Amino acid sequence: MLFPATLAGSLPKPPWLAETNKLWPQWQAQGEALAEAKRDATLLWLKLQEDAGLDVVGDGEQSRQHFVHGFLEAVDGIDFEHKVEMGIRADRYKAMVPQVVGPLKLKGRVHATEAKLARAHTKRKLKFTLPGPMTIVDTVADRHYGDRVKMAMAFAELLNQEARALEADGVDVVQFDEPAFNVYMKEAAGWGVQALELAAAGLACTTAVHICYGYGIQANIDWKKSLGEQWRQYEQVFPALAKSSIRQVSLECIHSHVPIDLIRLLDGKDVLVGVIDVASNAVETPEQVADTLGRALQYAARERIYACTNCGMAPMPREVAVKKLEALARGAALARQRYG
Numbered sequence: 001m002l003f004p005a006t007l008a009g010s011l012p013k014p015p016w017l018a019e020t021n022k023l024w025p026q027w028q029a030q031g032e033a034l035a036e037a038k039r040d041a042t043l044l045w046l047k048l049q050e051d052a053g054l055d056v057v058g059d060g061e062q063s064r065q066h067f068v069h070g071f072l073e074a075v076d077g078i079d080f081e082h083k084v085e086m087g088i089r090a091d092r093y094k095a096m097v098p099q100v101v102g103p104l105k106l107k108g109r110v111h112a113t114e115a116k117l118a119r120a121h122t123k124r125k126l127k128f129t130l131p132g133p134m135t136i137v138d139t140v141a142d143r144h145y146g147d148r149v150k151m152a153m154a155f156a157e158l159l160n161q162e163a164r165a166l167e168a169d170g171v172d173v174v175q176f177d178e179p180a181f182n183v184y185m186k187e188a189a190g191w192g193v194q195a196l197e198l199a200a201a202g203l204a205c206t207t208a209v210h211i212c213y214g215y216g217i218q219a220n221i222d223w224k225k226s227l228g229e230q231w232r233q234y235e236q237v238f239p240a241l242a243k244s245s246i247r248q249v250s251l252e253c254i255h256s257h258v259p260i261d262l263i264r265l266l267d268g269k270d271v272l273v274g275v276i277d278v279a280s281n282a283v284e285t286p287e288q289v290a291d292t293l294g295r296a297l298q299y300a301a302r303e304r305i306y307a308c309t310n311c312g313m314a315p316m317p318r319e320v321a322v323k324k325l326e327a328l329a330r331g332a333a334l335a336r337q338r339y340g
């Protein structure tokens with residue numbers, strides 16, 4: 001089937017699980033009540049994604065407070081008690097981040113509960129997201145390794161352990177999220193992709209990387225305004241990704257200033273074309289979605305194109321996210337009629 005519909009990763013959390021419309025929300029329960037709320041929210045979103053018509057679904061990251069810290073909480077060697085303020089993504093915004101204080105080691109499984117639950121409750125293809133090594137390194141303070149590359153490789157080994165376990169749980173796609181690739185382009189094309197390949201080593205399931213210009217939060221909207229008419233950040237990292245073993249690349253397209261012809265540099269890869277803007281609550285029409293897919297078709301083979309969101313939808317109102325997912329699936333269906 002042409003143009004399968006999927007999502008970048010995160011979805012809004014219901015008000016009984018966590019604060020709404022926030023990127024770093026507080027949980028609304030503790031202990032077993034929280035664990036149950038996470039499971040319920042995961043099932044809710046599986047159903048809503050299926051109803052919207054998505055072909056590849058996910059857990060909506062309902063069990064993680066934040067896409068990076070959800071992983072870090074399962075790692076030994078990190079001090080969460082004494083967070084420090086750090087400028088992240090080349091100082092685009094400040095965040096309170098935990099500190100790496102010793103050798104890194106997984107405490108156990110990170111996402112076993114939600115992966116097994118999701119697998120048991122959907123027959124659709126199942127995607128699971130993990131933060132990429134470079135983005136993790138950019139979201140923690142280092143008081144142990146003293147070297148970003150060394151620390152990235154240490155995280156990559158832990159990510160690989162969890163990714164292999166997710167594959168064993170029956171996950172069809174493991175995606176690593178690397179928004180930092182659009183910030184540190186030179187390093188991304190070098191050790192960034194190397195660390196990514198280490199994280200994905202030995203996986204037989206589909207592997208993906210998501211690169212974007214961030215959630216629709218004000219700091220990112222302001223940053224985008226500073227990037228000028230043409231956003232060519234992808235141009236520096238795509239050739240390295242094209243040579244890598246990663247099979248799919250998810251990128252931001254609609255309402256961005258990314259020249260769409262840059263996807264030519266991803267020859268041989270599946271391209272997850274962002275056709276849904278997550279920085280605006282205006283719901284796309286199926287025609288807009290199909291138009292964006294049509295533009296991508298000029299530069300990539302049709303059987304390699306997926307319809308996807310630009311980025312995660314976590315900070316969005318739930319009803320807007322649902323309508324956008326419906327537009328995504330309807331637009332992909334329209335594109336199949338138009339270009340099939």
Ligand code: ZN
Nearest residue numbers: 212214311312
């Ligand atoms: Zn993103």
